[in-house]
Amino acid sequence: MCFSFFKTNKSIAIDLGTANTLIYSKKHKKIILNEPSVVAIEKDTKRVLAVGNEAREMLGKTPDDIKAVKPLSEGVIADYDITEAMIKHFITKVFGKYHFFLPEIIICVPIDVTDVEKRAVLEAAINAGAKTAYLIEEGRAAALGAGLDISAPEGNMIIDIGGGSTDVAILSLGSTVVSKTIRTAGSNFDNDIMKYVRRTHSLLIGERMAEDIKIKIGSAIPLDEEETLIIKGRDLIMGLPKPVTISSEEVREAMMESLMQIVECVKWVLEQAPPELASDIVDNGIVMTGGGSLIRNFPKMISTYTSLPVRLADAPLESVVRGAGMALDLLDKLKKIDKAVR
Ligand SMILES: Nc1ncnc2c1ncn2[C@@H]1O[C@H](COP(=O)(O)OP(=O)(O)OP(=O)(O)O)[C@@H](O)[C@H]1O
Numbered sequence: 281m282c283f284s285f286f287k288t289n290k291s292i293a294i295d296l297g298t299a300n301t302l303i304y305s306k307k308h309k310k311i312i313l314n315e316p317s318v319v320a321i322e323k324d325t326k327r328v329l330a331v332g333n334e335a336r337e338m339l340g341k342t343p344d345d346i347k348a349v350k351p352l353s354e355g356v357i358a359d360y361d362i363t364e365a366m367i368k369h370f371i372t373k374v375f376g377k378y379h380f381f382l383p384e385i386i387i388c389v390p391i392d393v394t395d396v397e398k399r400a401v402l403e404a405a406i407n408a409g410a411k412t413a414y415l416i417e418e419g420r421a422a423a424l425g426a427g428l429d430i431s432a433p434e435g436n437m438i439i440d441i442g443g444g445s446t447d448v449a450i451l452s453l454g455s456t457v458v459s460k461t462i463r464t465a466g467s468n469f470d471n472d473i474m475k476y477v478r479r480t481h482s483l484l485i486g487e488r489m490a491e492d493i494k495i496k497i498g499s500a501i502p503l504d505e506e507e508t509l510i511i512k513g514r515d516l517i518m519g520l521p522k523p524v525t526i527s528s529e530e531v532r533e534a535m536m537e538s539l540m541q542i543v544e545c546v547k548w549v550l551e552q553a554p555p556e557l558a559s560d561i562v563d564n565g566i567v568m569t570g571g572g573s574l575i576r577n578f579p580k581m582i583s584t585y586t587s588l589p590v591r592l593a594d595a596p597l598e599s600v601v602r603g604a605g606m607a608l609d610l611l612d613k614l615k616k617i618d619k620a621v622r
């Protein structure tokens with residue numbers, strides 16, 4: 281009795297994202313950690329120097345012997361050891377160094393991860409201190425967190441655009457009926473902007489500046505009033521720092537190919553939908569979530585290309601972890617949950 285109290289009370293949900301890691305606590309009923317998925321390590325010894333916010337500050341600014349890395353790439357684990365160190369660090373930050381009752385952890389993974397990748401995530405959670413670890417597909421978690429009733433016998437469609445991957449899924453009766461994951465998402469837009477600025481303005485800018493440009497003046501279809509932004513980088517010809525003015529039209533043009541890849545993915549999933557579920561989606565519309573969906577007018581763009589109603593979830597950066605937190609109460613109801621026990 282006492283044991284089960286602690287077991288459930290200490291349960292947490294982790295959205296192990298390419299860009300951000302979030303932890304939801306069942307006990308506190310809220311998100312207790314939200315930090316970038318970045319780790320700073322000493323190159324020679326591989327010693328972890330900083331994790332999360334502190335490590336992000338070092339991105340692109342580290343001296344030669346320190347490396348700031350994103351251990352997840354395109355939504356999957358690119359560096360297993362560093363991912364495990366990051367999970368351990370965050371769990372210790374949340375529970376303290378000497379946690380006696382190891383938590384039950386549910387972690388989100390993209391829909392199309394391989395069995396090997398699934399085992400890697402489960403093992404990382406167990407090695408990081410979990411007693412039992414579960415996996416839930418990001419799409420399912422995102423749909424739950426966005427308030428969709430995925431257990432109902434009707435079709436619901438979710439688009440989760442993260443930093444490294446876009447998951448598009450149609451769900452019904454608690455299961456994913458049709459889905460597709462593509463590796464085009466938020467960080468692709470940043471790369472597109474970096475390349476564009478280099479090509480057309482002969483200016484070298486860093487990842488963080490590119491992300492800033494995207495967030496400040498990025499849009500998927502024309503804005504009522506187009507905007508401009510002064511950006512700073514290194515002039516490719518003179519080699520010196522230089523400011524340049526860039527317009528929202530240019531940023532849109534830079535991102536267009538990636539935006540269209542996401543549109544094509546959405547259309548593909550719709551085309552695979554069984555007719556009954558397709559007709560539900562005409563009524564229910566599509567819900568967009570994930571940080572990448574915050575690009576202005578993106579829902580409008582998807583709506584234009586699909587002729588369906590599209591809305592943005594309430595807190596797009598939090599839907600996945602909130603949904604995973606809700607899934608902790610539904611473990612027996614959700615079909616096909618991968619699990620590992622210490
Ligand atoms: N206001 C905004 N406008 C445009 N993009 C944004 C905005 N806010 C955040 N983003 C982008 O959202 C992305 C991060 O979203 P999110 O936290 O959902 O990703 P993630 O879950 O870490 O990644 P993934 O699900 O692919 O593993 C980043 O690329 C970030 O630049």
Ligand SMILES: [Mg+2]
Binds near residue numbers: 570
């Ligand atoms: Mg995500």
